[in-house]
Amino acid sequence: MPIEKQATALNGARLPFAEIWMADFEFVVGSGEKPRPVCMVAEEFWSGRQIRLWEDDLQRLKAAPFNTGPNACFVAYFASAEFGCFLALGWPLPTNTLDLFAEHRVLTNGTQFPHGNSLLGAARHYGIDTIGADEKETMRDLIMAGGPWSEAERVAILDYCASDVDLLRPLLASMAPQLTATPQRLGHAIWRGRYMGAVATMEHNGVPIDVGALDVINANWLDIQDTLIVEVDRAYGVYDGRTFKADRFAAYLAANDIPWPRLDTGRLALDDDTFRGMARAYPQVSALQELRHALGALRLNSLAVGPDGRNRTLLSPFRSKTGRNQPSNSKAIFGTAVWVRGLIKPEAGTALAYLDFASQEFAIAACLSRDEKMWRAYESGDPYLQFAKDAGLAPPDATKSSHEAVRDRCKHIVLGVQYGMSAYGVAQRAGILVAEARELLQLHREHYRAFWAWAEQNVDNVLAGATLSTPMGWQFRQGMGTEGNPRSILNWPMQSTGADILRLSCVRLMEAGVKICAPVHDAILIEAPLDALDEQVELARGIMEQACRDLLRGRACRVDAETIKHPDRYMDTKRGLGMWNTVMRSVGLPEYEGGR
DNA sequence: TCTATATCACCC
């Protein structure tokens, strides 16, 4: 197509692709399952050539029936859904992808607008005519019912599928000028598109689960709770079945002359911290505290596990304002309480590796702010202790064990700083006086001056209307008329750049053939045959460190690796072991021992 | 009795 005609079709923009294929799938998906493609409509942007295929036609193809090579671009809205269908069909993923959902999120991140982030919402945002949401819902219901569909219904479903593709054309045209504003801008968009492929790959692979143990726990769930409650509540009488009653607890407190802290609303403060504190002064409530704590951690109702024993769930990429994934906490194994991860268990002949970036946000802060002293603290391997030394609170030869108390206070300061914590907040958290917290924060400011100058400049800039951007082009701008939270703004570059690093890592791991199972914000779970584990871990570690170097001016975060070999299970021995064993005891399964 | 809101717990 001649350049001038192309420019007209794209509102003055140019896209450097010979073919642009816009596509949408309809599919059926059950909890924890891979999607089952029902139909696909694809249309080429320049020629208008359209392909409509039904389920059985799709199954017969070994690859997408259109150009997915380097001179073509695939366009979709929330492409991980389309790629989930590609993978279910065994099709290779396209080389280039523009995901208009991801781009819509970038372009509107931080600003409030009324239409939401759905395809229809984005279309309305650009003034494009759409079908009604009701009509869409009716069709979704018809599809999700799973068929069989009459001939007329098939036609209706294909028409509906085509109507979404029809929206992609004007949407692409509306967004194209911004997407192509600079070559770099388009490059970042294509990277986000590649990440949607990695997302689909992780959703496809899933996390292997010990289904036997899960079934036993689920079957005994209510019994476990009842047993725990009945035993303990005998002395209190504050439970009504499985429900803790605040008024009954108030009566108990009155009868026992215990003064209890209240919230501003006048209600009793019932959080775990308050309970712990009060249990120290009034030991008779400590059993109740332990019970409430245990019940709070007992949550694994709706883990999404497919018939093949893999935990699969929508990762919801680019959902948070820092660009992080935001999967459902109840469906995803990494969203549940830590002890539940004991259910993660590699299949026979395989192993898993949990690779995480050590103190990633601290490292990012040091690199982006060019604070050399802060970077040296990171490189020391123990930033908390090094801050103590830098600030003159510990001698140069201090160690983690020789100066545990001061290191612990400094840890709270260092972590709190990244969230914009006040002296009051740090004091609460670290259990020290506000005056001491204030002093420690001041020392942090004095010793990491470059970091503070950078961080405060960011906050000032955003409040003055500027846009923040990560190395890979994720953006944030404070919406007009909305009030910015300075702590949020302060933290944004660190968390968002962490999300960049994760995305870059996932894409390169996928493309290097590493089997990625799940992203966990600053960590990635991978799977490998037992005999290839060590090699795959080193390959992955190298890729993750390189992702840091590429985004952090040549500097790498350390990557810690923990491996789990069949028949062992995953276990967080620090945070999850106690509860895991409590549950195992109450359902009559063996407790955790040496990996099993 | 049903729904909305507040509170709390969990994750990184």
Added chain:
DNA sequence: AAACGGGTGATATAGA
């Protein structure tokens, strides 16, 4: 005046 960033979700209580 509040006092920790980004989130999801369950549950108890208040309110219609």
